[in-house]
Amino acid sequence: MKRPSWWLAEDGPADTVLWWIILVLLGFGLVMVYSASAPIAQHATGNAFYFAQRQALFGALAAAVLYYASRVDVDFWERLSFPLMGLSLLFLLLVFFPFIGVSVNGSHRWINFLVIRLQPSELLKFALLLFVSRYVVRKGELLGKFKEGLWPIFVVLGILGVLLLLQPDFGSYAMVVLLTGVLLFLGGLPMGYVLLAGAVSGTALGALAVSAPYRLARITAFQNPWADPYGAGFQLVQSLIAFGRGGVFGVGLGDGVMKYFYLPESYTDFILAVIGEELGMVGVWALALLYAVASWRIYRIGRRAAAAGDAFSALFCYGTLTWFGGEAVLSMGVNLGALPTKGFALPLISYGGSSLVFLCAALGVVLGVSRRYPALSARAVAGKAEVEHG
């Protein structure tokens, strides 16, 4: 059988449930970004739709990326992993250059592309999934031996650590370490290493947090934000109040008040607080359930790929599950005051083009994997068996 080309190669039936959940979340995110950003947009630019319009463009772009990524030959992504990783490192360097890099509040996180700004750390997450999956698969058994298989990973993590912490972007680096660790763990890293890595990374992250006192304050403030409601606990207090005001059924879409300059980052990292205020606990639960079902579907696709022996695709699916589900849990946990206050975007909901597009690229690849290894109904299994015998 000859493939038409490397693009539009995957033409099997994709996972419709996952498709729908992604599209519903994109649409719901657009609505919530508008609701949460309208006051700030009105105040800052005079156009209440300022952020919503951009998010709509990003959403359309993300949906297109999602579709085409799902049709591209999965093997192509594997071939692309090294170049993409190199591009990510290049971009991460570029953020420090004047005119090209954009600095906001002292953080060098963006690259100027004439009209839009690219956040290289989001591209990095996508590239890292491909890269580490491929690496783990290639090394195979050697992964158990540090001198032969493991040390390059630490070199990569070290370089990324320098680049990301210089920005500084602590949250992204934590995500990078988490994704790498999870992929190594799932790829069959011996348990001894798992325990050692857990201990070492835990100590390292802890030391890093303690070395910068403002981070320590942020880390401890979440346990009792009411001790300093106008200082360290300010943002969390506003967020908690939003959830409390929402109650079980919420105050109604658009009727939230905390987004009126009380809650910082109301349309990015703290958008769940706005959802909790306007749609109540019902809305938060529904969102959590959507994430849960989507995660489950991604897991199922990964399992099918693994069952078919395609370790690269399986690992990529698991990595995407970690990124998507992990960031959802982290962002929601931060909003709800269950985790230290740290900026995590709510996947597919929060305002931000780069995270939206690259997460959709990863999800698109997962959908592509689902096209290659479709879930077969009992009858289809029977039919396939007949074909093989016949």
Added chain:
Amino acid sequence: MPDRHPAMAVLPAWRAAVMMGLVGVGLVAIMVQAWRLQVENAGFLREQGAQRYLRHLPLPAMRGAVLDRNGVPLAISVPVKAVWVDPQLFNHQVTRWPQLAQALELPLPTLERRARGGGAEFAFIARQLPPERAAAVMGLHIPGVYTLTESRRYYPLGAVAAPLLGFTNVDGRGIEGVELAYNQWLRGTPGKETGLQDNRGQALSVVQMGPPAEQGRPLLLSIDRNIQYFAYTALAAAVQQFKAQSGSAVVMNVHTGEVLALVSYPSFNPNNRQDYEPGLYGNRAVADTYEPGSVMKPFTIAAALDDGSIDPNSTFDVNTNCFRVANYCIQDDVRHGVLNLAQVLKYSSNIGAAQISLRTPPADLYHMLRTVGFGQVSGAGLPGEAPGTVPAWQGWSIARRAAMAYGYGISVTPLQLAAAYGAIANDGVYVQPSLQRVNDGTQVQGSRVMPVQVARDLQGWLAGVISRGGTGFLAAIPGYTVAGKTGTSSMADGKGGFYKNRVNTTFVGFAPADHPQLVMAVVVRDPTQGWRFGGVVAAPVFRVTMSAALRLMNVAPDMPAAQWNAQMAKRMTTAQERLWAEGAGDAAQ
């Protein structure tokens, strides 16, 4: 195809399951945490939120208007708008600044200065704007431009009634004059309403209505706007013409005590506080006391007649250059012979008055002065009113007794003078002066301070003062009979003596003489030019004001003009006519 990496035979499936399980557990934990916040702790969190996003706004209440006796506004509050900008936004709109400047009719540099001269987040661009203008500005939809509602107190009469009405401060509270005295009555009670506000203090929506705003009540004063105006312009002209320090005047209804005009000059423009000068704010008609001089003589005579020390036909030999009392020498301006009471008043003889006083027990004179209102506040209710001083009679030396007779050793206010003469004009019944309108036909309770006959005699004798040869002839009003008394007193120098060349000039009178309706006191302090006598400086102010007031109050003339001319005008000397024609203090000049 699936077996491209034979080294990777199989991934440990249980690890992936653990991963999926962790995500699942995390999401369940999220749902539990949402329950804890949104159900268990919702009450506490909402309460905390209410402290932040609820705001209790006062609903503005308009201050009541101050109206004159005919309902014409003397002070009114109007809603106005202020335009302000948030420079953080507004500074990005430089291209639209000329548009805004044009809408506000401001020069562009002024707008720039104001926009950059305010705070980081707030700068006033224009205040006290008419609402239509503000609406036009908001119609431009320039980001960062906002309005807020203010109220502005406007005084249509301007300086004419400013010392009387006083003014309000920026919070709309009366701090001077009528505005202060009747603040409780005039001020409204702001209502309350609870609403949501954003973190910048802007209202989002109304949650709960509290008590509505109670508007201030209108205050109907006894003042007549037109009489006030005539009195002010006549007084201002006199002060300017004689280069005097200041002046004040009071017009009062003798039967009801209603004050129809109460003026003070120099004054200030209450609609423009930028020319703030504290010295101008005093209401001299009630706040400044001075030694009145000869205008006190009628009360000396009234006291002496009342207790029988003299009788209406008594005569007094004043044919001396120096009437010696203790070590003082009492003099008249012109040497006279033997005078009866009418002549003592007409020629304003100090010697005659001193002789009368020395015949009268001091307690009786003291009692007379106190009962006609001297030495105590009038009760008209204006803030800053001075009581003046009448020393207790027990301490009077013989010299003090003589001096009291012609108005020294006592200090009074113009309002007290008007009220005291009002008692003579009202047939001996003292009526407390009042600023509140009395309904027509209402009988105002007064107190009798002298017998009817004494008051009637004084009315007749005081009418003589205005006749030919009297000191007050410049107060004569065509068509009416007028009674009154002049006063020219040396100014005390504050060191127990008197200035040689500085005087206070006074005229107090009422009209018509035989059935008095209105009384007026005029005081001009320290004139420095011309003939500095009460009959020259102050009397014309009376004439101009009173002739207008009589017409405005519908008081019928006593006689046709022709008859008046035949009786009064022709008997004037040439010099008198010239002075009269010069109309010292006439509004026209």
